[in-house]
Amino acid sequence: MADLGTVAGLTTPALLVEDTLLEANLATMSAALPGDRLRPHVKAHKCTALAARQHAAGHHGFTCATVREVEGMVAAGLGDDLLLANEVLDMRRLGALVAEGARVTAAVDSSQTIAAAVDGGVREVVIDVNVGLPRCGCPPEKAGDLAASARERGLAVRGVMGYEGHLMMVTPEAERTRLTEEAMKLLLAAHAEVGGDLVSAGGTGTHAVNTWASEIQAGSYALMDTAYGSLGLPFAQALSVLGTVISVSEGWAVADVGLKSLGMDHGNPTIEGASVWYCSDEHITFAPSTPGSVHVGDRVRVLPAHVDPTVALHEAMYLASGDRVLERWPVDLRGW
Amino acid sequence: MADLGTVAGLTTPALLVEDTLLEANLATMSAALPGDRLRPHVKAHKCTALAARQHAAGHHGFTCATVREVEGMVAAGLGDDLLLANEVLDMRRLGALVAEGARVTAAVDSSQTIAAAVDGGVREVVIDVNVGLPRCGCPPEKAGDLAASARERGLAVRGVMGYEGHLMMVTPEAERTRLTEEAMKLLLAAHAEVGGDLVSAGGTGTHAVNTWASEIQAGSYALMDTAYGSLGLPFAQALSVLGTVISVSEGWAVADVGLKSLGMDHGNPTIEGASVWYCSDEHITFAPSTPGSVHVGDRVRVLPAHVDPTVALHEAMYLASGDRVLERWPVDLRGW
Numbered sequence: 042m043a044d045l046g047t048v049a050g051l052t053t054p055a056l057l058v059e060d061t062l063l064e065a066n067l068a069t070m071s072a073a074l075p076g077d078r079l080r081p082h083v084k085a086h087k088c089t090a091l092a093a094r095q096h097a098a099g100h101h102g103f104t105c106a107t108v109r110e111v112e113g114m115v116a117a118g119l120g121d122d123l124l125l126a127n128e129v130l131d132m133r134r135l136g137a138l139v140a141e142g143a144r145v146t147a148a149v150d151s152s153q154t155i156a157a158a159v160d161g162g163v164r165e166v167v168i169d170v171n172v173g174l175p176r177c178g179c180p181p182e183k184a185g186d187l188a189a190s191a192r193e194r195g196l197a198v199r200g201v202m203g204y205e206g207h208l209m210m211v212t213p214e215a216e217r218t219r220l221t222e223e224a225m226k227l228l229l230a231a232h233a234e235v236g237g238d239l240v241s242a243g244g245t246g247t248h249a250v251n252t253w254a255s256e257i258q259a260g261s262y263a264l265m266d267t268a269y270g271s272l273g274l275p276f277a278q279a280l281s282v283l284g285t286v287i288s289v290s291e292g293w294a295v296a297d298v299g300l301k302s303l304g305m306d307h308g309n310p311t312i313e314g315a316s317v318w319y320c321s322d323e324h325i326t327f328a329p330s331t332p333g334s335v336h337v338g339d340r341v342r343v344l345p346a347h348v349d350p351t352v353a354l355h356e357a358m359y360l361a362s363g364d365r366v367l368e369r370w371p372v373d374l375r376g377w
Numbered sequence: 378m379a380d381l382g383t384v385a386g387l388t389t390p391a392l393l394v395e396d397t398l399l400e401a402n403l404a405t406m407s408a409a410l411p412g413d414r415l416r417p418h419v420k421a422h423k424c425t426a427l428a429a430r431q432h433a434a435g436h437h438g439f440t441c442a443t444v445r446e447v448e449g450m451v452a453a454g455l456g457d458d459l460l461l462a463n464e465v466l467d468m469r470r471l472g473a474l475v476a477e478g479a480r481v482t483a484a485v486d487s488s489q490t491i492a493a494a495v496d497g498g499v500r501e502v503v504i505d506v507n508v509g510l511p512r513c514g515c516p517p518e519k520a521g522d523l524a525a526s527a528r529e530r531g532l533a534v535r536g537v538m539g540y541e542g543h544l545m546m547v548t549p550e551a552e553r554t555r556l557t558e559e560a561m562k563l564l565l566a567a568h569a570e571v572g573g574d575l576v577s578a579g580g581t582g583t584h585a586v587n588t589w590a591s592e593i594q595a596g597s598y599a600l601m602d603t604a605y606g607s608l609g610l611p612f613a614q615a616l617s618v619l620g621t622v623i624s625v626s627e628g629w630a631v632a633d634v635g636l637k638s639l640g641m642d643h644g645n646p647t648i649e650g651a652s653v654w655y656c657s658d659e660h661i662t663f664a665p666s667t668p669g670s671v672h673v674g675d676r677v678r679v680l681p682a683h684v685d686p687t688v689a690l691h692e693a694m695y696l697a698s699g700d701r702v703l704e705r706w707p708v709d710l711r712g713w
Contacts, residue, residue: 052467052713084658106659127659128623128631130674131388150624153673175654176662177624177631206657287464288486288513295464295513300686302713306641306656318511320642321542322420322685323442323463326512337489338466349658350636354689356712376692377388377638 045359045366049340053285054302056351056358057342060367062279063094063263063360069275070262071098074248078256080104080124080241085260085349087374088358089117095263104241104258108134113374115143122146124241126202126258128154128169128177136162146199150179155191165197167239170231172203172224181227185234200239203228204258209246210272218250225253245269245276266348268307280358281342282310282351284325286335292328294335298343299323304350311344381695381702385676389621390638392687392694393678396703398615399430399599399696405611406598407434410584414592416440416460416577421596421685423710424694425453431599440577440594444470449710451479458482460577462538462594464490464505464513472498482535486515491527501533503575506567508539508560517563521570536575539564540594545582546608554586561589581605581612602684604643616694617678618646618687620661622671628664630671634679635659640686647680 048057070079081095084106092103092114102122105111111123112134120143125135127148135145139162148169149155158166168187171178179187188198205224211217225242232240243257246269251257261269264280282303284296294315299322303310309317315327315335325343329335345351352358353375360368384393406415417431420442428439428450438458441447447459448470456479461471464486471481475498484505485491494502504523507514515523524534541560547553561578568576579593582605587593597605600616618639620632630651635658639646645653651663651671661679665671681687688694689711696704 054713127633129633130621130623151673154623171626175626175629176657176660178626180626285466287466287490290507290511290514290516293511297463297465297713300640300642300683301689304636304641305686306636321512324512337487347636350641350690353637354686377390377633 045369048283048359048361048364048366051283051359051366053283053340054298055283056355057281057283058264058358058360059279060360060362062277066263066265066276066279067094067098070248070259071100074257075099077102080256080258081263082106082126082244082258082260083110083114083374085352086264087352087372088370089113089119089373090368090370091263092119093117102256104260107377109376110374111135111138111145120144124148124167124202126204126241130154130157132157132161132163139163148177148202149187149191150177152190155187155194155196158196159194165199166191167199167202167237167241168231168235170201170203170228172205172227172242174204174207176206178203181231184231188235198235198237200237200241201228201232201235202239202241203231204242204244205247205251206244209244210268212272214250217247221247221251222253225251229253245274246272261348264348264352266307266351267311267344267346278344280348281344284341284343286337286339286341289335289337293318293326294329296325296327296341296343297323298325302351302354303343303345304347304354306350307346310346312341381705383700384619384695384697384702385700387619387695387702389619389676390634391619392691393617393619394600394694394696395615396696396698398613402599402601402612402615403430403434406584406595407436410593411435413438416592416594417599418442418462418580418594418596419446419450419710421688422600423688423708424706425449425455425709426704426706427599428455429453438592440596443713445712446710447471447474447481456480460484460503460538462540462577466490466493468493468497468499475499484513484538485523485527486513488526491523491530491532494532495530501535502527503535503538503573503577504567504571506537506539506564508541508563508578510540510543512542514539517567520567524571534571534573536573536577537564537568537571538575538577539567540578540580541583541587542580545580546604548608550586553583557583557587558589561587565589581610582608597684600684600688602643602687603647603680603682614680616684617680620677620679622673622675622677625671625673629654629662630665632661632663632677632679633659634661638687638690639679639681640683640690642686643682646682648677
């Protein structure tokens with residue numbers, strides 16, 4: 042294998058993944074939700090090399106958010122059972138994958154998305170049910186009719202999905218559990234009308250408390266971010282954005298990690314031992330807790346607040362152990 | 378030329394640029410700041426095809442924020458006079474471009490960045506001066522010493538730069554003008570010590586009021602965003618993210634434009650005729666002003682709040698006139 046050099050030698054900004062922390066996160070989740078109890082969501086890392094590790098840990102079905110993610114997973118030989126947990130109105134690219142032997146199941150929540158599955162050549166669907174998040178999904182009481190309509194048009198209906206995304210960050214955990222139970226009651230009522238094996242729901246925030254779904258669609262647990270990090274979940278922040286300090290002034294310093302290498306929808310990132318002031322396109326301005334402790338040329342690790350859109354801004358992530366770069370993993374599921 | 382089809386036929390989400398609005402923006406700016414009075418900043422579009430239009434409009438020098446932007450501009454034949462308006466500690470890739478005949482000038486604000494220019498083979502620099510934005514740049518009173526030090530080490534010092542980024546959004550304009558004058562007095566004082574032809578500063582927000590700089594580094598004016606749109610500048614929002622409505626519920630609708638196709642640091646994007654509730658990874662949830670007016674399959678145009686990080690999330694932008702796609706422009710300056 043080619044020598045990938047050292048962390049110190051990486052061009053910055055660079056997505057850095059700590060191998061031991063990633064492996065611990067994967068092992069912790071596989072112990073909690075073994076095999077098909079977990080359907081890892083690839084949108085959180087957009088990286089087939091990382092998905093291959095999840096596959097090796099025993100999870101053979103995956104969740105995707107885009108057609109491109111489905112295509113990339115099939116191309117990487119990870120197309121055993123892919124759920125596109127999102128509505129798509131042009132499913133022809135998905136149908137082409139099905140025709141080539143991949144197993145692709147699409148979420149549908151309307152007559153139009155059912156028609157798109159039929160027209161595109163996708164043969165398996167789940168009924169997407171709104172369990173309280175104002176986004177996609179049909180009202181629970183309409184799920185049975187949609188399933189019947191899908192079956193009439195020749196589709197196999199594998200069950201239901203319903204994402205309780207509005208509950209991921211609820212604290213304390215007891216309240217998260219109570220609200221998740223309420224949401225899942227809606228999903229189970231829909232499932233009673235729809236039938237099928239799948240009751241697909243959940244995410245990293247509810248993976249331990251959602252005992253009603255047959256499978257959990259968690260993704261963030263592998264790399265983590267500071268938003269999920271605040272919940273006390275048993276996963277470590279394995280991902281950081283490595284930067285170089287490019288300028289030091291009286292009272293602040295600047296590193297080359299900015300809006301173009303960080304998802305900002307959850308707010309500013311974090312630097313240990315420093316107070317982050319603000320980010321601009323290619324800069325993060327921060328004040329070190331110990332004045333004079335940061336110098337031009339130093340490396341800093343910036344912890345993103347939200348992993349998913351952060352990853353989408355990078356071409357690759359670097360798997361590292363200490364200062365050694367073990368592997369370069371292309372972020373190969375970007376785009377649409 | 379290959380038929381690129383229609384806007385209605387584009388896979389969504391897609392960056393859409395209205396040709397007539399772009400051309401009007403370019404013409405308005407070229408009339409205000411002709412030729413070398415403008416050094417367009419490519420970080421706002423990261424697209425050499427768009428830069429080529431700016432070059433054709435008479436602007437032969439460009440501003441870049443990253444080494445990759447400089448490399449891409451040289452590769453596209455637009456390397457007449459590139460200013461990397463940012464500090465970089467490894468300039469070897471820049472030096473390689475200089476050795477091949479490109480003109481590359483780097484910003485320096487410390488002994489370390491001067492050493493990086495010497496070591497990397499970059500022969501021309503500007504002294505980056507802090508004019509009030511807490512980011513890069515030396516204190517104005519240190520600029521002369523840094524210039525002398527750079528010249529001692531064999532570098533040509535072309536002048537100064539100082540970005541009044543903290544003033545771009547100040548209203549009313551009279552106050553923006555007053556504060557810009559204060560900031561530019563600092564830069565001109567530094568310039569008196571440094572010498573050279575260049576006094577490089579400014580941006581879209583101060584392009585009309587900054588009469589002290591010899592050249593303005595504006596970028597956003599070409600495509601625009603809703604943040605700059607609020608200032609009453611003579612530029613139209615030429616850029617939108619085209620989406621498809623994928624789900625409609627009682628009270629809201631969802632399109633396939635989310636955090637992974639929108640820079641979110643300036644807040645939520647805008648949809649005309651609707652109230653935007655929130656964005657998630659691949660979704661925007663919004664309430665149409667006229668209930669029942671939005672249907673599954675409709676196309677919507679989402680106006681980003683901040684153009685620069687939005688563009689960085691896309692592989693290409695589509696130049697359109699009405700429903701006709703005129704050109705596909707790769708966003709070829711992404712990454713580092």
